[in-house]
Amino acid sequence: xxxxxxxxxxxxxxxxxxxxxxxxxxxxxxxxxxxxxxxxxxxxxxxxxxxxxxxxxxxxxxxxxxxxxxxxxxxxxxxxxxxxxxxxxxxxxxxxxxxxxxxxxxxxxxxxxxxxxxxxxxxxxxxxxxxxxxxxxxxxxxxxxxxxxxxxxxxxxxxxxxxxxxxxxxxxxxxxxxxxxxxxxxxxxxxxxxxxxxxxxxxxxxxxxxxxxxxxxxxxxxxxxxxxxxxxxxxxxxxxxxxxxxxxxxxxxxxxxxxxxxxxxxxxxxxxxxxx
Amino acid sequence: xxxxxxxxxxxxxxxxxxxxxxxxxxxxxxxxxxxxxxxxxxxxxxxxxxxxxxxxxxxxxxxxxxxxxxxxxxxxxxxxxxxxxxxxxxxxxxxxxxxxxxxxxxxxxxxxxxxxxxxxxxxxxxxxxxxxxxxxxxxxxxxxxxxxxxxxxxxxxxxxxxxxxxxxxxxxxxxxxxxxxxxxxxxxxxxxxxxxxxxxxxxxxxxxxxxxxxxxxxxxxxxxxxxxxxxxx
Numbered sequence: 419x420x421x422x423x424x425x426x427x428x429x430x431x432x433x434x435x436x437x438x439x440x441x442x443x444x445x446x447x448x449x450x451x452x453x454x455x456x457x458x459x460x461x462x463x464x465x466x467x468x469x470x471x472x473x474x475x476x477x478x479x480x481x482x483x484x485x486x487x488x489x490x491x492x493x494x495x496x497x498x499x500x501x502x503x504x505x506x507x508x509x510x511x512x513x514x515x516x517x518x519x520x521x522x523x524x525x526x527x528x529x530x531x532x533x534x535x536x537x538x539x540x541x542x543x544x545x546x547x548x549x550x551x552x553x554x555x556x557x558x559x560x561x562x563x564x565x566x567x568x569x570x571x572x573x574x575x576x577x578x579x580x581x582x583x584x585x586x587x588x589x590x591x592x593x594x595x596x597x598x599x600x601x602x603x604x605x606x607x608x609x610x611x612x613x614x615x616x617x618x619x620x621x622x623x624x625x626x627x628x629x630x631x632x633x634x635x636x637x638x639x640x641x642x643x644x645x646x647x648x649x650x651x652x653x654x655x656x657x658x659x660x661x662x663x664x665x666x667x668x669x670x671x672x673x674x675x676x677x678x679x680x681x682x683x684x685x686x687x688x689x690x691x692x693x694x
Numbered sequence: 695x696x697x698x699x700x701x702x703x704x705x706x707x708x709x710x711x712x713x714x715x716x717x718x719x720x721x722x723x724x725x726x727x728x729x730x731x732x733x734x735x736x737x738x739x740x741x742x743x744x745x746x747x748x749x750x751x752x753x754x755x756x757x758x759x760x761x762x763x764x765x766x767x768x769x770x771x772x773x774x775x776x777x778x779x780x781x782x783x784x785x786x787x788x789x790x791x792x793x794x795x796x797x798x799x800x801x802x803x804x805x806x807x808x809x810x811x812x813x814x815x816x817x818x819x820x821x822x823x824x825x826x827x828x829x830x831x832x833x834x835x836x837x838x839x840x841x842x843x844x845x846x847x848x849x850x851x852x853x854x855x856x857x858x859x860x861x862x863x864x865x866x867x868x869x870x871x872x873x874x875x876x877x878x879x880x881x882x883x884x885x886x887x888x889x890x891x892x893x894x895x896x897x898x899x900x901x902x903x904x905x906x907x908x909x910x911x912x913x914x915x916x917x918x919x920x921x922x923x924x925x926x927x
Binding site: 419467469472626627629630633637654655658659672673675676679680682683684687688691 | 710711712713714750754755756757780781783784785799801802803804815
């Protein structure tokens with residue numbers, strides 16, 4: 419199996435940061451706020467390998483740093499320190515040493531992102547089809563009828579009624595908006611997809627359908643995915659391996675069934691025991 | 695027997711540490727066993743002797759506390775499953791080691807045919823062939839054809855278990871772990887399952903199994919390992 423992403427020592431600090439930040443925060447100290455400089459240590463020393471077609475779960479409660487990790491990797495923000503290498507067909511790309519044009523190119527062509535809030539992933543002022551067209555245009559697909567056809571296919575694949583492709587997504591239900599977001603993220607067939615709490619806040623029946631859809635797509639396209647969630651059920655259904663995070667640190671990692679059935683860390687045991 | 699076992703479990707122990715209660719719970723203690731290709735080793739012992747824990751430790755759903763789980767890989771060479779990298783374990787689960795449990799976890803919309811064929815899809819078999827082989831197995835296990843296109847979520851316990859068995863048996867792994875595969879089946883269906891398992895053995899699959907009834911152990915086991923309830927941590 420081939421590696422697609424290697425993350426080493428990724429850290430993120432919000433605030434000025436000082437020499438004592440990392441030593442003064444973390445799960446053992448039960449805080450992510452540095453008592454010396456007041457900075458928030460959102461993420462410290464995250465390292466993992468992701469293989470092609472693999473689904474990795476990142477689990478933790480609010481403030482654990484799980485979304486920060488994904489935001490850094492998707493270039494929504496630059497990390498405080500650390501490295502990540504993306505292994506593309508054309509060669510290795512050190513993510514945080516790329517210039518803005520290279521970063522934009524990866525975001526537009528090789529990475530996909532689905533946010534919890536469709537507002538972040540979709541442009542609500544243009545139609546559902548237009549949202550997908552936008553991404554295709556960035557990938558140099560220029561022919562109008564080809565774009566329209568591809569948009570229609572993608573929306574059909576993610577089970578959005580294609581009659582509604584010319585409507586504004588702000589008039590769609592939450593579940594439908596999430597499907598348009600997934601269709602948009604997949605438009606360029608990226609080998610790496612980030613999913614940040616994509617089913618949170620949706621009805622259970624809608625959640626199940628979205629999760630099904632994600633797995634179907636994963637098996638069709640062999641897309642590697644990083645799934646960020648606080649929901650053990652989502653992790654159980656989607657992820658082969660899971661990282662458990664607290665106060666910006668990975669406190670436990672392992673095969674998903676092992677994390678759920680034989681959790682080692684006190685916090686993971688508590689999380690699993692309190693799940694419905 | 696002079697040939698090397700497919701799996702040798704040496705002094706396996708599994709304990710759970712519950713942080714909340716600051717308690718150590720012994721589950722399996724000092725287990726030794728071997729499984730040979732084409733043979734079935736049965737685990738017996740009272741409830742609480744840690745039979746399922748042994749299977750789960752081998753599959754790495756549990757992290758073994760001590761001992762060695764030496765597995766002869768298809769590529770040649772011995773691998774200690776207790777120490778193998780997670781990606782290697784995932785690969786072995788896809789290609790070489792199967793586990794049939796009493797419970798079926800499936801996706802809400804997945805058709806029964808696809809649930810059963812999933813292990814084949816993961817190995818790169820196409821949908822058409824996968825479904826055809828799943829249909830054959832479902833027919834053999836007496837699942838009515840009208841259910842094949844429906845997700846198994848609403849099936850009865852016995853039907854779910856047969857779907858689970860079909861999925862576990864479809865791919866002919868090298869090592870198959872069976873945790874009470876016939877627990878809720880009637881006599882006639884049990885006979886069919888026994889027949890299927892015997893055929894897998896004939897194909898060279900090595901098996902480690904827990905059976906509900908002593909009678910099944912007698913019918914199928916080539917080797918029997920008895921566990922007792924661990925007394926101390």
